[in-house]
Amino acid sequence: MVARQPEDQTMPTIANRPHPVVPKRAHYDAIIVGARCAGASTALLLARAGLKVLAIDRRPYGSDTLSTHALMRPAVRQLSRWGLLEPLLRAGTPLIEATTFHYGDEEITIPLNAGPDLPGLIAPRRTVLDRILVDAARKAGAEFLHDMAVGDLFADTRGRVRGVEIRVAGRAALRASAGIVIGADGIGSLVAKCCDAQVLRSGTVSAAHVYGYAPVEPGAGYHWYFRDGIAGSLIPTNDGQACIVASVPTKLFDQRFRLGHGPARMEVLGALSPALAEQADRAPKDVRLQAFRGVPGYIRQAHGPGWALVGDAGFFRDPITSHGISDALRDAASLARAILDGSERAFAAWQQERDLFANQILDTTDAVAGFDWTLADIGERHRRFSAVMKAEVQALAAQPMPIRSASPSTGRPTPYRTPANQDGPQATGGASGASNLYRNGTEARP
Numbered sequence: 175m176v177a178r179q180p181e182d183q184t185m186p187t188i189a190n191r192p193h194p195v196v197p198k199r200a201h202y203d204a205i206i207v208g209a210r211c212a213g214a215s216t217a218l219l220l221a222r223a224g225l226k227v228l229a230i231d232r233r234p235y236g237s238d239t240l241s242t243h244a245l246m247r248p249a250v251r252q253l254s255r256w257g258l259l260e261p262l263l264r265a266g267t268p269l270i271e272a273t274t275f276h277y278g279d280e281e282i283t284i285p286l287n288a289g290p291d292l293p294g295l296i297a298p299r300r301t302v303l304d305r306i307l308v309d310a311a312r313k314a315g316a317e318f319l320h321d322m323a324v325g326d327l328f329a330d331t332r333g334r335v336r337g338v339e340i341r342v343a344g345r346a347a348l349r350a351s352a353g354i355v356i357g358a359d360g361i362g363s364l365v366a367k368c369c370d371a372q373v374l375r376s377g378t379v380s381a382a383h384v385y386g387y388a389p390v391e392p393g394a395g396y397h398w399y400f401r402d403g404i405a406g407s408l409i410p411t412n413d414g415q416a417c418i419v420a421s422v423p424t425k426l427f428d429q430r431f432r433l434g435h436g437p438a439r440m441e442v443l444g445a446l447s448p449a450l451a452e453q454a455d456r457a458p459k460d461v462r463l464q465a466f467r468g469v470p471g472y473i474r475q476a477h478g479p480g481w482a483l484v485g486d487a488g489f490f491r492d493p494i495t496s497h498g499i500s501d502a503l504r505d506a507a508s509l510a511r512a513i514l515d516g517s518e519r520a521f522a523a524w525q526q527e528r529d530l531f532a533n534q535i536l537d538t539t540d541a542v543a544g545f546d547w548t549l550a551d552i553g554e555r556h557r558r559f560s561a562v563m564k565a566e567v568q569a570l571a572a573q574p575m576p577i578r579s580a581s582p583s584t585g586r587p588t589p590y591r592t593p594a595n596q597d598g599p600q601a602t603g604g605a606s607g608a609s610n611l612y613r614n615g616t617e618a619r620p
Protein backbone atom coordinates (compact mmCIF):
# COMPACT_ATOMS: atom_id res chain seq x y z
CA MET A 175 0.00 0.00 0.00
CA VAL A 176 1.91 3.02 -1.15
CA ALA A 177 1.60 6.78 -1.11
CA ARG A 178 1.32 8.98 -4.16
CA GLN A 179 1.08 12.56 -3.02
CA PRO A 180 3.45 15.31 -2.05
CA GLU A 181 3.96 15.54 1.69
CA ASP A 182 1.42 17.31 3.83
CA GLN A 183 2.90 20.80 4.20
CA THR A 184 1.12 21.41 7.48
CA MET A 185 2.94 18.55 9.16
CA PRO A 186 6.01 19.80 11.07
CA THR A 187 9.25 18.01 10.28
CA ILE A 188 11.93 17.44 12.87
CA ALA A 189 14.00 20.16 11.23
CA ASN A 190 11.31 22.84 11.43
CA ARG A 191 9.99 22.09 14.91
CA PRO A 192 10.73 25.08 17.14
CA HIS A 193 12.20 22.92 19.91
CA PRO A 194 13.23 19.54 18.57
CA VAL A 195 12.90 17.33 21.61
CA VAL A 196 14.77 14.25 20.64
CA PRO A 197 15.82 13.18 17.15
CA LYS A 198 18.98 15.00 16.22
CA ARG A 199 18.39 14.86 12.46
CA ALA A 200 15.62 15.24 9.93
CA HIS A 201 17.07 12.45 7.80
CA TYR A 202 18.69 9.11 8.68
CA ASP A 203 20.24 6.35 6.61
CA ALA A 204 17.92 3.91 8.43
CA ILE A 205 14.96 4.33 10.77
CA ILE A 206 14.01 1.24 12.76
CA VAL A 207 10.55 0.85 14.27
CA GLY A 208 10.93 -1.32 17.39
CA ALA A 209 14.07 -1.40 19.52
CA ARG A 210 14.27 -4.85 21.10
CA CYS A 211 16.30 -7.86 20.00
CA ALA A 212 15.67 -7.46 16.25
CA GLY A 213 15.62 -3.65 16.11
CA ALA A 214 18.45 -2.92 18.53
CA SER A 215 20.68 -5.59 16.88
CA THR A 216 20.07 -4.12 13.43
CA ALA A 217 20.77 -0.63 14.82
CA LEU A 218 23.99 -1.89 16.42
CA LEU A 219 25.33 -3.47 13.22
CA LEU A 220 24.38 -0.55 10.95
CA ALA A 221 25.79 2.02 13.38
CA ARG A 222 29.03 0.06 13.70
CA ALA A 223 29.27 0.18 9.91
CA GLY A 224 29.02 3.98 10.10
CA LEU A 225 25.37 4.56 9.15
CA LYS A 226 23.16 7.17 10.75
CA VAL A 227 20.47 5.20 12.51
CA LEU A 228 17.38 6.10 14.54
CA ALA A 229 15.47 3.38 16.43
CA ILE A 230 12.08 4.16 17.98
CA ASP A 231 10.15 2.08 20.53
CA ARG A 232 6.89 2.92 22.21
CA ARG A 233 7.95 1.02 25.34
CA PRO A 234 10.44 2.34 27.91
CA TYR A 235 14.19 1.65 27.77
CA GLY A 236 15.05 -1.55 29.67
CA SER A 237 11.42 -2.66 29.98
CA ASP A 238 10.23 -6.27 30.02
CA THR A 239 8.07 -7.87 27.36
CA LEU A 240 5.88 -10.94 26.91
CA SER A 241 8.61 -13.50 26.20
CA THR A 242 10.56 -16.21 27.88
CA HIS A 243 14.22 -15.89 26.91
CA ALA A 244 16.05 -19.21 26.51
CA LEU A 245 18.72 -18.51 23.92
CA MET A 246 19.74 -21.25 21.52
CA ARG A 247 23.16 -21.75 19.91
CA PRO A 248 22.69 -19.30 16.98
CA ALA A 249 21.77 -16.40 19.30
CA VAL A 250 24.65 -17.01 21.71
CA ARG A 251 27.03 -17.26 18.78
CA GLN A 252 25.89 -13.90 17.38
CA LEU A 253 26.13 -12.19 20.78
CA SER A 254 29.61 -13.61 21.28
CA ARG A 255 30.70 -12.39 17.87
CA TRP A 256 29.35 -8.90 18.57
CA GLY A 257 31.28 -8.76 21.87
CA LEU A 258 28.13 -8.87 24.01
CA LEU A 259 28.40 -12.28 25.68
CA GLU A 260 30.83 -10.94 28.29
CA PRO A 261 28.60 -7.97 29.29
CA LEU A 262 25.64 -10.35 29.59
CA LEU A 263 27.59 -12.70 31.85
CA ARG A 264 28.87 -9.73 33.86
CA ALA A 265 25.23 -8.67 34.34
CA GLY A 266 24.75 -11.89 36.33
CA THR A 267 23.28 -14.05 33.57
CA PRO A 268 24.15 -17.65 34.48
CA LEU A 269 26.00 -19.80 31.95
CA ILE A 270 24.01 -22.92 31.16
CA GLU A 271 26.20 -25.96 30.59
CA ALA A 272 23.69 -28.78 30.16
CA THR A 273 20.23 -29.28 28.78
CA THR A 274 17.91 -32.11 29.89
CA PHE A 275 14.95 -33.48 27.94
CA HIS A 276 12.30 -35.24 30.04
CA TYR A 277 10.18 -37.48 27.84
CA GLY A 278 7.63 -38.86 30.29
CA ASP A 279 9.79 -40.45 32.99
CA GLU A 280 12.84 -40.80 30.73
CA GLU A 281 15.62 -38.18 31.10
CA ILE A 282 18.29 -37.37 28.51
CA THR A 283 20.97 -34.87 29.56
CA ILE A 284 23.16 -33.31 26.90
CA PRO A 285 26.28 -31.42 28.01
CA LEU A 286 26.85 -28.29 25.94
CA ASN A 287 30.20 -28.23 24.19
CA ALA A 288 32.62 -25.76 25.65
CA GLY A 289 34.45 -23.55 23.17
CA PRO A 290 35.59 -19.92 22.93
CA ASP A 291 32.62 -18.92 20.75
CA LEU A 292 30.05 -21.02 22.57
CA PRO A 293 31.01 -21.65 26.20
CA GLY A 294 27.41 -22.63 26.98
CA LEU A 295 23.95 -21.14 26.57
CA ILE A 296 22.33 -18.21 28.38
CA ALA A 297 18.78 -17.04 29.09
CA PRO A 298 19.03 -13.34 30.01
CA ARG A 299 15.84 -11.55 31.07
CA ARG A 300 14.65 -9.27 28.29
CA THR A 301 15.22 -6.34 30.66
CA VAL A 302 18.91 -7.29 30.49
CA LEU A 303 19.34 -8.49 26.88
CA ASP A 304 17.41 -5.70 25.16
CA ARG A 305 19.10 -3.05 27.33
CA ILE A 306 22.59 -4.36 26.57
CA LEU A 307 21.84 -4.38 22.83
CA VAL A 308 20.52 -0.80 23.02
CA ASP A 309 23.54 0.35 25.06
CA ALA A 310 25.97 -1.20 22.55
CA ALA A 311 24.11 0.35 19.60
CA ARG A 312 24.10 3.77 21.31
CA LYS A 313 27.82 3.44 21.94
CA ALA A 314 28.26 2.77 18.21
CA GLY A 315 26.38 6.02 17.45
CA ALA A 316 22.76 4.90 16.93
CA GLU A 317 20.05 7.17 18.32
CA PHE A 318 17.12 5.73 20.28
CA LEU A 319 13.74 7.19 21.13
CA HIS A 320 11.86 5.23 23.76
CA ASP A 321 8.30 5.94 24.95
CA MET A 322 7.42 7.18 21.48
CA ALA A 323 5.34 5.37 18.88
CA VAL A 324 5.53 5.47 15.13
CA GLY A 325 1.97 6.15 14.02
CA ASP A 326 2.41 5.98 10.27
CA LEU A 327 4.87 5.79 7.37
CA PHE A 328 4.98 8.11 4.42
CA ALA A 329 6.06 7.50 0.86
CA ASP A 330 7.03 9.54 -2.19
CA THR A 331 5.04 9.96 -5.37
CA ARG A 332 6.48 6.73 -6.81
CA GLY A 333 5.38 4.80 -3.75
CA ARG A 334 8.78 4.30 -2.16
CA VAL A 335 8.67 4.51 1.63
CA ARG A 336 10.53 7.63 2.70
CA GLY A 337 10.11 7.88 6.45
CA VAL A 338 7.99 7.71 9.56
CA GLU A 339 5.56 9.86 11.46
CA ILE A 340 6.28 9.81 15.19
CA ARG A 341 3.53 10.25 17.76
CA VAL A 342 4.10 12.29 20.87
CA ALA A 343 1.48 12.00 23.61
CA GLY A 344 -0.70 9.96 21.28
CA ARG A 345 -0.79 12.64 18.55
CA ALA A 346 1.05 12.69 15.22
CA ALA A 347 3.85 15.08 16.00
CA LEU A 348 6.75 14.95 13.62
CA ARG A 349 8.27 13.28 10.63
CA ALA A 350 11.73 11.91 10.03
CA SER A 351 12.88 10.61 6.67
CA ALA A 352 15.20 7.72 5.94
CA GLY A 353 16.91 5.80 3.15
CA ILE A 354 15.18 2.71 4.48
CA VAL A 355 12.51 2.11 7.14
CA ILE A 356 12.89 -1.19 8.97
CA GLY A 357 9.98 -2.82 10.75
CA ALA A 358 11.32 -4.56 13.85
CA ASP A 359 7.97 -3.98 15.47
CA GLY A 360 6.92 -7.51 16.33
CA ILE A 361 3.84 -9.60 15.61
CA GLY A 362 1.43 -6.69 15.12
CA SER A 363 3.91 -4.88 12.83
CA LEU A 364 2.65 -1.47 11.69
CA VAL A 365 5.36 -1.42 9.01
CA ALA A 366 4.11 -4.75 7.58
CA LYS A 367 0.55 -3.35 7.53
CA CYS A 368 1.51 -0.04 5.93
CA CYS A 369 3.57 -1.76 3.25
CA ASP A 370 1.07 -4.54 2.59
CA ALA A 371 3.78 -7.14 3.20
CA GLN A 372 2.45 -10.35 1.71
CA VAL A 373 2.13 -13.44 3.90
CA LEU A 374 4.24 -16.03 2.07
CA ARG A 375 3.33 -18.88 4.38
CA SER A 376 1.07 -19.48 7.38
CA GLY A 377 1.53 -22.12 10.04
CA THR A 378 -1.43 -24.23 11.06
CA VAL A 379 -0.94 -24.82 14.78
CA SER A 380 -0.44 -22.74 17.91
CA ALA A 381 0.36 -23.38 21.53
CA ALA A 382 -0.28 -21.37 24.68
CA HIS A 383 2.46 -20.66 27.21
CA VAL A 384 1.97 -19.53 30.81
CA TYR A 385 5.06 -18.64 32.83
CA GLY A 386 6.32 -17.16 36.06
CA TYR A 387 9.56 -16.97 38.05
CA ALA A 388 10.77 -18.94 41.08
CA PRO A 389 14.14 -19.24 42.88
CA VAL A 390 16.52 -21.89 41.51
CA GLU A 391 19.83 -23.40 42.68
CA PRO A 392 23.01 -22.05 41.02
CA GLY A 393 24.33 -24.27 38.22
CA ALA A 394 20.92 -25.49 37.03
CA GLY A 395 20.62 -26.35 33.35
CA TYR A 396 17.77 -26.00 30.86
CA HIS A 397 15.01 -28.60 31.40
CA TRP A 398 12.38 -29.39 28.76
CA TYR A 399 9.41 -31.61 29.75
CA PHE A 400 6.98 -33.51 27.46
CA ARG A 401 4.12 -35.83 28.40
CA ASP A 402 0.70 -36.73 26.98
CA GLY A 403 -0.06 -33.59 24.97
CA ILE A 404 1.42 -31.07 27.42
CA ALA A 405 4.90 -29.57 27.80
CA GLY A 406 6.89 -27.37 30.14
CA SER A 407 10.31 -25.91 30.79
CA LEU A 408 12.66 -24.58 33.42
CA ILE A 409 14.94 -21.78 32.19
CA PRO A 410 17.56 -20.44 34.66
CA THR A 411 18.01 -16.68 34.37
CA ASN A 412 19.26 -13.58 36.23
CA ASP A 413 18.84 -12.87 39.95
CA GLY A 414 18.86 -16.54 41.01
CA GLN A 415 15.49 -17.13 39.36
CA ALA A 416 14.21 -19.64 36.81
CA CYS A 417 11.43 -19.00 34.35
CA ILE A 418 9.00 -21.92 34.66
CA VAL A 419 6.66 -22.44 31.73
CA ALA A 420 3.58 -24.59 31.18
CA SER A 421 2.71 -25.12 27.50
CA VAL A 422 -0.50 -26.58 26.08
CA PRO A 423 -2.35 -26.48 22.74
CA THR A 424 -4.30 -23.21 22.41
CA LYS A 425 -7.57 -25.19 22.43
CA LEU A 426 -6.73 -26.70 25.81
CA PHE A 427 -5.75 -23.27 27.13
CA ASP A 428 -9.18 -21.91 26.15
CA GLN A 429 -10.87 -24.77 27.99
CA ARG A 430 -8.67 -25.15 31.08
CA PHE A 431 -7.07 -21.77 31.79
CA ARG A 432 -10.23 -19.69 31.50
CA LEU A 433 -10.96 -19.78 35.22
CA GLY A 434 -7.48 -18.76 36.38
CA HIS A 435 -3.96 -19.21 35.12
CA GLY A 436 -2.35 -20.12 38.46
CA PRO A 437 -4.13 -23.40 39.36
CA ALA A 438 -4.26 -24.60 35.71
CA ARG A 439 -0.52 -23.97 35.30
CA MET A 440 0.31 -25.84 38.50
CA GLU A 441 -1.85 -28.74 37.35
CA VAL A 442 0.10 -28.95 34.06
CA LEU A 443 3.47 -28.64 35.83
CA GLY A 444 2.50 -31.32 38.37
CA ALA A 445 1.41 -33.70 35.61
CA LEU A 446 4.73 -33.16 33.81
CA SER A 447 6.88 -33.63 36.91
CA PRO A 448 6.14 -33.27 40.65
CA ALA A 449 9.69 -31.87 41.07
CA LEU A 450 8.97 -29.11 38.52
CA ALA A 451 5.73 -28.19 40.29
CA GLU A 452 7.60 -28.10 43.61
CA GLN A 453 10.20 -25.78 42.09
CA ALA A 454 7.44 -23.46 40.80
CA ASP A 455 5.83 -23.53 44.26
CA ARG A 456 8.92 -21.83 45.73
CA ALA A 457 7.76 -18.55 44.16
CA PRO A 458 6.04 -15.99 46.40
CA LYS A 459 2.30 -16.65 46.54
CA ASP A 460 1.48 -13.40 44.72
CA VAL A 461 3.91 -14.13 41.84
CA ARG A 462 2.78 -12.53 38.58
CA LEU A 463 2.13 -14.95 35.74
CA GLN A 464 2.33 -14.08 32.06
CA ALA A 465 0.16 -15.84 29.49
CA PHE A 466 0.41 -16.06 25.72
CA ARG A 467 -2.60 -17.71 24.07
CA GLY A 468 -0.72 -18.56 20.88
CA VAL A 469 -0.51 -17.33 17.30
CA PRO A 470 0.11 -19.63 14.29
CA GLY A 471 3.49 -19.06 12.65
CA TYR A 472 3.92 -16.98 9.49
CA ILE A 473 6.56 -15.88 7.02
CA ARG A 474 6.03 -12.46 5.47
CA GLN A 475 7.60 -10.81 2.45
CA ALA A 476 10.84 -9.38 3.84
CA HIS A 477 11.31 -6.17 1.88
CA GLY A 478 9.91 -3.75 -0.66
CA PRO A 479 10.61 -0.24 -1.96
CA GLY A 480 12.29 1.59 0.91
CA TRP A 481 11.28 -0.89 3.63
CA ALA A 482 12.30 -4.18 5.21
CA LEU A 483 11.05 -6.39 8.05
CA VAL A 484 13.21 -8.14 10.64
CA GLY A 485 12.46 -10.28 13.70
CA ASP A 486 8.87 -11.29 14.49
CA ALA A 487 7.57 -8.61 12.12
CA GLY A 488 8.74 -10.78 9.21
CA PHE A 489 8.79 -14.29 10.62
CA PHE A 490 7.04 -15.81 13.63
CA ARG A 491 7.25 -19.37 14.91
CA ASP A 492 5.69 -20.78 18.07
CA PRO A 493 7.80 -20.12 21.20
CA ILE A 494 7.93 -23.85 22.03
CA THR A 495 11.34 -24.26 20.35
CA SER A 496 12.72 -21.05 21.90
CA HIS A 497 14.14 -19.84 18.63
CA GLY A 498 12.63 -16.36 18.06
CA ILE A 499 15.57 -14.42 19.45
CA SER A 500 18.01 -16.59 17.47
CA ASP A 501 16.03 -15.80 14.30
CA ALA A 502 16.02 -12.09 15.12
CA LEU A 503 19.80 -11.91 15.65
CA ARG A 504 20.57 -14.02 12.56
CA ASP A 505 18.32 -11.92 10.31
CA ALA A 506 19.53 -8.61 11.77
CA ALA A 507 23.05 -9.43 10.55
CA SER A 508 21.99 -10.54 7.08
CA LEU A 509 19.64 -7.56 6.66
CA ALA A 510 22.47 -5.22 7.70
CA ARG A 511 24.69 -6.79 5.02
CA ALA A 512 21.97 -6.29 2.37
CA ILE A 513 21.48 -2.65 3.39
CA LEU A 514 25.21 -1.94 3.26
CA ASP A 515 25.43 -3.53 -0.18
CA GLY A 516 22.25 -1.70 -1.24
CA SER A 517 21.67 -3.62 -4.47
CA GLU A 518 18.46 -5.34 -5.50
CA ARG A 519 20.44 -8.58 -5.71
CA ALA A 520 21.63 -8.30 -2.10
CA PHE A 521 18.07 -7.84 -0.82
CA ALA A 522 16.84 -10.80 -2.87
CA ALA A 523 19.70 -12.95 -1.52
CA TRP A 524 18.86 -11.87 2.03
CA GLN A 525 15.22 -12.88 1.67
CA GLN A 526 16.25 -16.19 0.09
CA GLU A 527 18.60 -16.97 2.97
CA ARG A 528 16.01 -15.93 5.57
CA ASP A 529 13.36 -18.09 3.92
CA LEU A 530 15.65 -21.09 3.74
CA PHE A 531 16.00 -21.08 7.54
CA ALA A 532 12.54 -19.73 8.31
CA ASN A 533 10.81 -22.55 6.38
CA GLN A 534 12.85 -25.26 8.09
CA ILE A 535 12.40 -23.69 11.52
CA LEU A 536 8.66 -23.26 10.99
CA ASP A 537 8.34 -26.91 9.84
CA THR A 538 10.30 -28.33 12.77
CA THR A 539 8.69 -25.99 15.32
CA ASP A 540 5.14 -26.78 14.19
CA ALA A 541 6.02 -30.48 14.44
CA VAL A 542 6.45 -29.87 18.20
CA ALA A 543 3.84 -27.10 18.75
CA GLY A 544 1.10 -29.20 17.11
CA PHE A 545 1.17 -31.61 20.08
CA ASP A 546 0.41 -34.52 17.73
CA TRP A 547 3.55 -36.39 18.83
CA THR A 548 3.88 -39.38 21.09
CA LEU A 549 6.63 -39.97 23.65
CA ALA A 550 8.07 -42.45 21.15
CA ASP A 551 8.59 -39.87 18.38
CA ILE A 552 9.02 -36.48 20.10
CA GLY A 553 12.77 -37.13 20.49
CA GLU A 554 13.12 -37.59 16.74
CA ARG A 555 11.31 -34.27 16.15
CA HIS A 556 13.78 -32.55 18.48
CA ARG A 557 16.71 -34.13 16.66
CA ARG A 558 15.36 -32.72 13.37
CA PHE A 559 15.11 -29.27 14.95
CA SER A 560 18.64 -29.59 16.34
CA ALA A 561 19.98 -30.53 12.87
CA VAL A 562 18.48 -27.31 11.44
CA MET A 563 20.17 -25.30 14.21
CA LYS A 564 23.49 -27.03 13.54
CA ALA A 565 23.31 -26.00 9.87
CA GLU A 566 22.33 -22.50 10.96
CA VAL A 567 25.34 -22.18 13.29
CA GLN A 568 27.65 -23.37 10.50
CA ALA A 569 26.14 -20.85 8.08
CA LEU A 570 26.57 -18.04 10.64
CA ALA A 571 30.21 -18.97 11.18
CA ALA A 572 30.88 -18.58 7.45
CA GLN A 573 29.26 -15.15 7.22
CA PRO A 574 31.32 -11.94 7.29
CA MET A 575 30.48 -9.13 9.72
CA PRO A 576 28.38 -6.44 8.05
CA ILE A 577 30.86 -3.76 6.91
CA ARG A 578 31.01 -1.17 4.17
CA SER A 579 33.26 -2.06 1.25
CA ALA A 580 36.54 -0.12 1.05
CA SER A 581 37.43 2.15 -1.87
CA PRO A 582 40.31 0.56 -3.84
CA SER A 583 42.01 3.97 -4.20
CA THR A 584 41.83 5.26 -0.60
CA GLY A 585 41.24 2.08 1.39
CA ARG A 586 38.53 3.99 3.28
CA PRO A 587 34.87 2.83 3.44
CA THR A 588 32.96 3.85 0.33
CA PRO A 589 30.29 6.53 0.87
CA TYR A 590 26.96 5.02 1.88
CA ARG A 591 24.20 5.20 -0.72
CA THR A 592 20.49 4.67 -0.15
CA PRO A 593 19.54 1.06 -0.97
CA ALA A 594 17.97 0.58 -4.37
CA ASN A 595 15.69 -2.23 -3.25
CA GLN A 596 12.72 -2.41 -5.58
CA ASP A 597 13.15 1.22 -6.40
CA GLY A 598 10.95 1.26 -9.44
CA PRO A 599 7.36 1.88 -10.37
CA GLN A 600 4.94 0.09 -8.08
CA ALA A 601 3.61 -3.16 -9.49
CA THR A 602 0.41 -3.02 -7.45
CA GLY A 603 -1.81 -0.01 -7.17
CA GLY A 604 -2.35 0.49 -3.46
CA ALA A 605 -4.44 3.38 -2.26
CA SER A 606 -3.44 6.42 -4.22
CA GLY A 607 -3.92 9.99 -3.22
CA ALA A 608 -2.35 10.12 0.22
CA SER A 609 1.19 10.04 1.45
CA ASN A 610 0.38 8.50 4.83
CA LEU A 611 0.30 4.77 4.35
CA TYR A 612 -1.54 3.59 7.46
CA ARG A 613 -4.07 6.39 7.62
CA ASN A 614 -4.67 5.95 3.92
CA GLY A 615 -4.91 2.17 4.22
CA THR A 616 -7.36 2.11 7.13
CA GLU A 617 -9.57 4.70 5.49
CA ALA A 618 -9.66 2.50 2.39
CA ARG A 619 -10.65 -0.58 4.40
CA PRO A 620 -14.33 -1.19 5.04
Ligand SMILES: Cc1cc2nc3c(=O)[nH]c(=O)nc-3n(C[C@H](O)[C@H](O)[C@H](O)COP(=O)(O)OP(=O)(O)OC[C@H]3O[C@@H](n4cnc5c(N)ncnc54)[C@H](O)[C@@H]3O)c2cc1C
Nearest residue numbers: 208211212232241242243244324359360485486493498499
Ligand atom coordinates in the same frame (compact mmCIF):
# COMPACT_ATOMS: atom_id res chain seq x y z
C1 LIG B 1 5.40 -16.38 25.43
C2 LIG B 1 6.61 -16.27 24.56
C3 LIG B 1 7.77 -16.94 24.92
C4 LIG B 1 8.90 -16.85 24.12
N1 LIG B 1 10.04 -17.51 24.49
C5 LIG B 1 11.17 -17.39 23.74
C6 LIG B 1 12.38 -18.03 24.14
O1 LIG B 1 12.45 -18.68 25.19
N2 LIG B 1 13.47 -17.88 23.34
C7 LIG B 1 13.42 -17.18 22.17
O2 LIG B 1 14.44 -17.10 21.48
N3 LIG B 1 12.28 -16.57 21.77
C8 LIG B 1 11.17 -16.65 22.53
N4 LIG B 1 10.03 -16.02 22.14
C9 LIG B 1 10.04 -15.26 20.88
C10 LIG B 1 10.67 -13.89 21.10
O3 LIG B 1 10.07 -13.24 22.18
C11 LIG B 1 10.50 -13.06 19.83
O4 LIG B 1 10.91 -13.81 18.71
C12 LIG B 1 11.30 -11.79 19.93
O5 LIG B 1 10.85 -11.00 20.98
C13 LIG B 1 11.19 -11.01 18.63
O6 LIG B 1 11.88 -9.81 18.81
P1 LIG B 1 11.51 -8.53 17.95
O7 LIG B 1 12.54 -7.52 18.30
O8 LIG B 1 11.31 -8.93 16.54
O9 LIG B 1 10.07 -8.09 18.45
P2 LIG B 1 9.53 -7.69 19.88
O10 LIG B 1 10.37 -8.26 20.96
O11 LIG B 1 8.09 -8.03 19.85
O12 LIG B 1 9.72 -6.12 19.92
C14 LIG B 1 8.97 -5.27 19.10
C15 LIG B 1 9.04 -3.88 19.70
O13 LIG B 1 8.44 -2.99 18.76
C16 LIG B 1 7.76 -1.99 19.48
N5 LIG B 1 6.75 -1.41 18.61
C17 LIG B 1 5.72 -2.05 18.00
N6 LIG B 1 5.01 -1.17 17.26
C18 LIG B 1 5.60 0.03 17.43
C19 LIG B 1 5.32 1.33 16.93
N7 LIG B 1 4.29 1.57 16.10
N8 LIG B 1 6.13 2.36 17.30
C20 LIG B 1 7.17 2.15 18.13
N9 LIG B 1 7.47 0.92 18.64
C21 LIG B 1 6.71 -0.11 18.29
C22 LIG B 1 7.16 -2.72 20.67
O14 LIG B 1 6.94 -1.80 21.73
C23 LIG B 1 8.26 -3.74 20.99
O15 LIG B 1 9.09 -3.26 22.02
C24 LIG B 1 8.87 -16.07 22.92
C25 LIG B 1 7.70 -15.40 22.57
C26 LIG B 1 6.59 -15.49 23.38
C27 LIG B 1 5.35 -14.74 22.99
